[in-house]
Amino acid sequence: MKLKNKLVLTGAATMAALFLGLNANAARMDMVDVSNNNGYMSTAEYVSMRNEFGVKAVTVKISEGGTYKDPYAASNIENVQAAGMYINGYHFARYATKAQAIAEADFAGQTAKSAGLPVGAVLVTDVESQESDNQSKAINDRNNAAFMKEIQKFGYRADIYTSGSWANNKMTVKGKTGWIAAYPYVVSGKNWYSTNHAWQWSSTAKFRISYGGFDVSQLNSNYYTAGQKSTVKPTNKDAVKVNNRKANKNIYKPASSAKWVKESKTYTLKTAVKLRTGASTSSNAITILPAGTTVKTDQAIIQGGYRWVRQPRFNGYGYLATGPSSNTLEYVKSDAAHTYYTVKSGDSWWAIAQRNGLSMTTLASQNGKTIYTTIYPGQRLVVR
Template sequence: MNKHNLKAPILTAGAIFMAFLMVNVTSQAARMDMVDVSNNNGYMSTAEYVSMRNEFGVKAVTVKISEGTTFKDPYVASNIANVQAAGLYINGYHFAHYATKAQAIAEADFAGRTAKAAGLPIGAVLATDVESQEANNQSKAANDRNNAAFMKEIRKFGYRADIYTSGSWANSKMTIKGKTGWIASYPYNPVGKNWYSSNHAWQWSSTAKFRISYGGFDVSQLNDNYYTADQKSKVKPTDKAAVKQQNKTANKGKVTNKAKNAVVNQTYAQQGIFYPNTTLNVRSGDGTGFSKVATYYIGESVQYNQVIIKSDYVWARYLRSNGYYGYIALGVNGGTSYGKRVVGVSHMYYTVKSGDSWWTIAQRNGLSMTTLASQNGKTIYTTIYPDQRLVVW
């Protein structure tokens, strides 16, 4: 979820060391029972969710539905469909901005309608994610009133309700009763810990790695069956040996590619912007064996339209100013990221500066002059002026 908004002093786990997954959690590592995803994770394929289930023992996925009263997660429908296709339990969450009871009801109505339209099944959990500045400015009594109003309204849509928040906000900024709640708190090393065992779930990391998925993920240990439809889970990993090994090595930055019947190569469409944190070569194809055609440096950005996952690297494809595609490595597959990826951007604008031309702006943004002009309703012969704003994405 939006961990940067949490005001609680949650420890960031740069490297969370995991032990073998066993039933006795008091002496072993926390389990990867549930994963939550949002537009920040980009498009997630069925194959990725199957890998989470088969190789890591994930039982449930909770997807972002909405935020406030206007934002609908652009991947909510595909996430719900692909999670269900992978045979996992599905739930949703809404990022709350409400400060009054009326606003809480309005946000619940928006979240409920959005969830229904996206295909979230009746009976799933639709939690309110309470970690915003608006909530931080409220009294405990006000937050309790607002959360109760949200959850009451959500139940009218046929969904079960819950509250997600940080460990230091629980029973400080708001009341979280026993046998309710989904609490986030990140120890440096989760081995030998079983925090918040009286609540439905404990989110213990925001940096978990999965073998064929890019980037870090939020993972939680489930303490009861609330997030698996109040049933004993019927989801069973098909490769128990892989689950044991992957859970041992996943968060040490060592991810094996030896799981039985594992999928390695994937390609999917995704529009986004990538900000490198190191100097990166642009290749003419999706591999280090292809020729170098350009270079991107720290402080620059590239707008891409496709992601390719190989056994060694994750690549982004983008359209260069010469009309040919370029390929830049987003990071090591299952390992180090080479920068920040922002997805779900509908438009990006550029303000014309003195000395700019259609050619310089197009080249800077990986477009052809014709494409740049046409998406702004103009031609390359139209004069542009300083302070004029152009759509470059």
């Protein structure tokens, strides 16, 4: 969702799950969320999602922090409604204090009103930023509660969106509330987060006439559809079932047994990276290596969505990700005159800038663009 800095959840249970393509209980595409990262979305695209994949609701990005307004919010709201689907909105939270949470809620509420989000829709606080990561659970709970209480003054219903690893760890997300993001390697018949309102199970779903990957969620309650049944129905229910199964199959592949290979190299980090006790995002962090750190490695492996390397240490080994599983060295410096970053589905100016220690304005200007220019998957941006 949103800026796409969600955590991918992994583990033995998901590795051992059945390949979804062989399971009739495919996760459903009940709801899609979109933002400026998806560019302009036409009514025809939303109709295709509804008719061919059974999408019931769309949640659009409204705002971020205390100043950013999504430039596509108004057109997304209008076109989703024209397609006959229920509409909701979300705000990407940057608040670190209660006062900031209230101020951001006021900004989000006013922006949503201006963009045409109807009263009664859900306006979610998307809590996954570094600001929230730096706070205690108690402070995050206090801030989230303040945001949700304030947003209701605008006539919107409130909810929290966060990752599965943050829910009830970094913040409280009670049963019968919440929209949880968790992307297992393979989805079985299990309905994840069935006690919460929604489970976002992929950020790479494909739709026939729309470009790029999309966040899709299964709704486990009627909260995001206001308990109402749409009068507009998919034109081909059989196609909906088939397309959902195909979409699941294309996203999830059976887990393969990765192998370590010898790699005696020295890397220089261009961004801070966690050194872990194992080659997994669920492994404990030994320390955080700052940008500029030189790391000597002896082995490498691609698994869990990342390219990992092993660093010999005086008392064993440390493990760190050098980039995504595409085998790119996204987190380490290049010897070339410039270092480039290839835009992925769901990236934004903010996410890329933060990852590379730049301001959005600097990143955009050194690529001859502004922060309001739409970026597309596959584009190469100069980051160094």
